[in-house]
Amino acid sequence: MLKLVGAVLVLGAGTLAGFYQAQQFAARPRQLRELILALQRLETEISYGFTPLPDALERIGVSLREPLKSLLASAALYMRPDYGLSAQDSIRKALGEYWKRTSMKSAEREVLEQLSGVLGTSDRQDQIKHIALAVGQLKHEEAAARDDQVKYEKMSKSLGLLIGALIVILIF
Structure with a gap:
């Protein structure tokens, strides 16, 4: 009986891990679309x-879902006189705090870090050009x-279940 319970737990854990990974593949395009709109x-x-800039980031962040909402709110907060950080330092600090909560990859982070160097330091037209x-x-x-989601979302679900089943077979 104990072996059966253990097998079910291992199988369930593998399946949940697969579903979690599939959820990450599904969340990344949604978060990127939100970031683009922001x-x-x-x-x-x-x-x-x-x-x-702090007011704009705060206003934009209110309409977003987590974790982008907290990321922009934090960046806006660090630009306030209480902290006195530059736009670049504020955005980088907020990215450091909240990036792990997102499903995005390092390429998107690099884009935001490059953009942070321009925001608040150049004229309006240059900022608009860099945002575009x-x-x-x-x-x-x-x-x-989106391509990754189509390719790997269903596979991740199946793979989690199959790896859980493999572990159960190997253990028992």
Whole structure:
């Protein structure tokens, strides 16, 4: 009886691990789409709204889902006079705190870190140009993420179950 319970637990753990990995493949394109929309809103705020960067990030972050909501709110907070960090330092610090909560990869982080060096330090037109460039790069990454989702989401679910079954067979 104890062996049966152990086998069920191992099989369940493998299946859950597979479903978790599949969820990560599904979440990455959604988070990239949200990030692209947030950057497009930031571009609008900079070009038409003349909104200070911390206020714009805070306003944009309110409409997003976690973890991007916390990432932008944290970056905006670090730009406030209480902390006094530059836009680049604020965004990098927020990325350091919240990046592990996202499903995104290092390529997207590099895009955001490169963009952070321009925000708040150059004129409006240059910032708009760099945001558009970042959006283009993120759209490319989103397409790759959608391809990965199609290729690997179902496979991850099946593989988790099969690895759990293999472990049960090998143990018992």
